[in-house]
Amino acid sequence: MYGLLFRLVFARTDPERAHHVAFTWIRLASRVPVLRDLLRAALTPPSTGAVRVLGRTFPSPFGLAAGFDKNAVGVPGLTMLGFGFVEVGTVTAQAQPGNERPRLWRMVDQRALRNRMGFNNEGAVAVAERLRRLRSTASGRALVVGVNIGKTKVTPAEEAPRDYATSARYLAPWADYLVVNVSSPNTPGLRDLQSVDALRPILQATREAADEAAAAAQRPRVPLLVKIAPDLADADVDAVADLVAELGLDGVVAVNTTIAHDLGEGGVSGPPLLDRGLVVVARLRHRLGTGPVVVGVGGISTAADARAYLAAGADLVQGYTGFIYQGPFWASRIGRALASDAAAARTARRPA
Secondary structure, eight states: OHHHHHHHTGGGSOHHHHHHHHHHHHHHHTTSHHHHHHHHHHHSOOGGGOEEETTEEESOSEEEOTTSSTTSSOHHHHHHTTOSOEEEEEEOSSOBOOSOSOOEEEEGGGTEEEEOOOOOBOOHHHHHHHHHHHHTSHHHHHSOEEEEEOOOTTSOGGGHHHHHHHHHHHHGGGOSEEEEEOOOTTSTTGGGGGSHHHHHHHHHHHHHHHHHHHHHTTOOOOOEEEEEOTTSOHHHHHHHHHHHHHHTOOEEEEOOOBOOSSSSSSEEESGGGHHHHHHHHHHHHHHHTTSSEEEEESSOOSHHHHHHHHHHTOSEEEESHHHHHHOTTHHHHHHHHHHHHHHHHHHHHSOO
């Protein structure tokens, strides 16, 4: 049914407009009590799939990657559809409109997307207030929400640590984890911040600000992760992993969109990322050992893809582009498959 709707309606609509229309429907459905409860009951993966990661119980290891809900406006509706957690953002210290349109394109033949959005968002203050309101209710506190933060476009590179710290200060009290995004290709110079010398002060400043903000709000210390690009050389992936271990960070999100294409500006997401994403996750797990968390993202379309990331060493997995192409029941299908795997593994471990 969704495939027909996609071909007849969404595929003929500007991608960014189609996103806003679909997201509005999701948000509206989550505000209708009977409909919301029916959808949640039908789509929430079984509790057998829950995992304990980053000090929280995630209802499912499969979550929604950053980029879909940039301003934390629809977290209840997205979890209603079966995502075990939602990573909102990317959020910057200052509100910004992002790059000029068009800035989002479908690659239908590959079931992929290309974007050069440019961190369009309402800014850390507005998003923090929205998350504060979400967390003011018991149902909102029960949701697992990560926050992805990036550098404001107008902030010079040498002031990046201060910029990230500002966002962390506002957002840490309301996040289950924070992700420092230095890997989007759509903010000029951002990926240069992945070099260890540039990244170290950013992570140190962000960690300090997040800890201070959480303590002031009398909330637990928020885990801090860093998100890296698939286009890093293997030696640079190792260097980031070593820095994560050195600073005692909580993990790495791998990977962001790729610029390894000849289609113009922007990064590509979806199936073209899968092979490299798996390689990077496996490399990170080998380098980091069993300590820091690895979140695998990039090219997940099916439960088999999610399983491949978990087998490569990921503790959690995320998707986004598959949601666009496969529709509102996609997360539930993958979450249920992973829950079934977990139940079968537990049965297999029981003594005869």
